Amino acid sequence: MPSEFELIARYFTRPTQHTRLGVGDDGALVSPTPAMELVVSTDMLVAGTHFLPDADAEAVGWKSLAVNVSDLAAMGAQPRWALLAAALPDADELWIAAFAEGFFACAQTFGIDVIGGDTTRGPMNFCVTIFGEVPPGQALLRSGARPGDEIWVSGTPGRAALGLAHLQGRCQLGEAALADCLTALARPQPRLALGLGLRGLASAAIDVSDGLLADLGHILGSSKVSAALQFERLPDTAWRYCPDQALAQDCLLAGGDDYELVFTAPVGAHARVATLAQSLGLALTCIGQIADGAPGKLVLLDREQKPIAAHHHGFDHFA
Amino acid sequence: MPSEFELIARYFTRPTQHTRLGVGDDGALVSPTPAMELVVSTDMLVAGTHFLPDADAEAVGWKSLAVNVSDLAAMGAQPRWALLAAALPDADELWIAAFAEGFFACAQTFGIDVIGGDTTRGPMNFCVTIFGEVPPGQALLRSGARPGDEIWVSGTPGRAALGLAHLQGRCQLGEAALADCLTALARPQPRLALGLGLRGLASAAIDVSDGLLADLGHILGSSKVSAALQFERLPDTAWRYCPDQALAQDCLLAGGDDYELVFTAPVGAHARVATLAQSLGLALTCIGQIADGAPGKLVLLDREQKPIAAHHHGFDHFA
Numbered sequence: 001m002p003s004e005f006e007l008i009a010r011y012f013t014r015p016t017q018h019t020r021l022g023v024g025d026d027g028a029l030v031s032p033t034p035a036m037e038l039v040v041s042t043d044m045l046v047a048g049t050h051f052l053p054d055a056d057a058e059a060v061g062w063k064s065l066a067v068n069v070s071d072l073a074a075m076g077a078q079p080r081w082a083l084l085a086a087a088l089p090d091a092d093e094l095w096i097a098a099f100a101e102g103f104f105a106c107a108q109t110f111g112i113d114v115i116g117g118d119t120t121r122g123p124m125n126f127c128v129t130i131f132g133e134v135p136p137g138q139a140l141l142r143s144g145a146r147p148g149d150e151i152w153v154s155g156t157p158g159r160a161a162l163g164l165a166h167l168q169g170r171c172q173l174g175e176a177a178l179a180d181c182l183t184a185l186a187r188p189q190p191r192l193a194l195g196l197g198l199r200g201l202a203s204a205a206i207d208v209s210d211g212l213l214a215d216l217g218h219i220l221g222s223s224k225v226s227a228a229l230q231f232e233r234l235p236d237t238a239w240r241y242c243p244d245q246a247l248a249q250d251c252l253l254a255g256g257d258d259y260e261l262v263f264t265a266p267v268g269a270h271a272r273v274a275t276l277a278q279s280l281g282l283a284l285t286c287i288g289q290i291a292d293g294a295p296g297k298l299v300l301l302d303r304e305q306k307p308i309a310a311h312h313h314g315f316d317h318f319a
Numbered sequence: 320m321p322s323e324f325e326l327i328a329r330y331f332t333r334p335t336q337h338t339r340l341g342v343g344d345d346g347a348l349v350s351p352t353p354a355m356e357l358v359v360s361t362d363m364l365v366a367g368t369h370f371l372p373d374a375d376a377e378a379v380g381w382k383s384l385a386v387n388v389s390d391l392a393a394m395g396a397q398p399r400w401a402l403l404a405a406a407l408p409d410a411d412e413l414w415i416a417a418f419a420e421g422f423f424a425c426a427q428t429f430g431i432d433v434i435g436g437d438t439t440r441g442p443m444n445f446c447v448t449i450f451g452e453v454p455p456g457q458a459l460l461r462s463g464a465r466p467g468d469e470i471w472v473s474g475t476p477g478r479a480a481l482g483l484a485h486l487q488g489r490c491q492l493g494e495a496a497l498a499d500c501l502t503a504l505a506r507p508q509p510r511l512a513l514g515l516g517l518r519g520l521a522s523a524a525i526d527v528s529d530g531l532l533a534d535l536g537h538i539l540g541s542s543k544v545s546a547a548l549q550f551e552r553l554p555d556t557a558w559r560y561c562p563d564q565a566l567a568q569d570c571l572l573a574g575g576d577d578y579e580l581v582f583t584a585p586v587g588a589h590a591r592v593a594t595l596a597q598s599l600g601l602a603l604t605c606i607g608q609i610a611d612g613a614p615g616k617l618v619l620l621d622r623e624q625k626p627i628a629a630h631h632h633g634f635d636h637f638a
Binding site: 024 | 340350359363390391396404436440442444448455461462
């Protein structure tokens, strides 16, 4: 069986592009770009909590890094460096090799140097920390939404949750829908190009990891504003995919794991957001508006502008 | 039971000193000091692997951050910021509060802003990422040892391993020795002042986390040099503490978890190292010399300069 150090050398040490000293010392050494701000985020993925124990290793590797790229996308930051700490129950080399393939595929896609980490024995757990850069003052925060701003969402949220629901036997998706949903679940595409394009355009942003309503709620709380969403404007993919319309709505409004972005922008920026959508080839849908009501309050309105009852809470690990 | 977000707000959000945006967004925002290099390190601590399941929560909190401070000390870097990702089997508030006390006590001791993290459910696991700063080109690397350099060790290694051996019933320490060893095990003191003082003085450095011989071996491997250690010069605390001399030697040579520094320095710097020891009030012992033998080869010599057989390997999580 390979040693801890052989595992690191064999699977987790690859050439870097913009790093002074990578894997192999007590710490890594990098030179930040002068006059840029540093954006840092960390996410921990636990087997059985964040991915099914029998999930494809390459997909778990991709996702471990992708969810961190998504955090930087939501801040409008360019990811540059990442560290990977891994607890593994044993040194299953085939599994580790596939995991590393997925992890480094994501790193290469987004131009990230993997510069260090830690490998230890324990119940399977991957903790990734990512570092990126943003010009001073241009980071997209949760706290910048203002009354009157429009609320936008990228892509078609709810697919990852529908894919999971299918795997858990809670619904039965058609072949094409299933393939689309399982891809969204296993290999999420962080909206980095969108996040970078929203610098100077969006007033606030967040990625949808806990659910559309819950994550929009974080913007409302941080910005101390309220919001009204237009029910009929929501991307309708989840409903089209799933015969169980109540489940579809639940996945759309409260399903996490899609890693789409929800953001706000002034009404005057509407045309520029539409142009950005076109240039990225990515659906950006205006789904509502920020208001100056009770901070954090979120109403869902039907076609006649009457409130719809919706009790969708986001994911809470200790609820 | 408190939610994930209440836990973070209640126990893991404290004012920062040198951070633009801390806990509460998709990422944290910091402004690196102009023209400094950034040193980054991450360590994962798993219950049952790195600490006993019934270990004192405050001590686990202290140690989770302290082992990362030690990595930066070994690089000669000033720690500035840290992130904490935690997997917890349940939301035991008393335990979490004590853990947070220990963690923030360490952060305060070393001037570190805690700027973000992640909280999730799972088998207990703490992953800390730390980053700090060092003037360009002044980081202490493992690769800088040169033939003729003297080899030094700080403090009295082996105490943490002796403390663990006592707890596991493998030896019986006297009262004073036990107290000293348990403190070393539970509340290691990273040698940050030493690491900073060694800038421009040491040619190579590493912290002793896997064992004295194993970690010195990492320097030899990276520097492509050999070394001779003088057995009778090794700090003798472990032997004085423990009647079982074979166990004491094992703890001294192969015990991890002390977080002392092993470093090399040119012979011409001997007096300056001695002066540094005095100014820090910390024992620094010259235990041997680097040579140009087979890269990685390490011999232990007795009083007559005859090799002593020693088969001490460091800790390997998958061995």
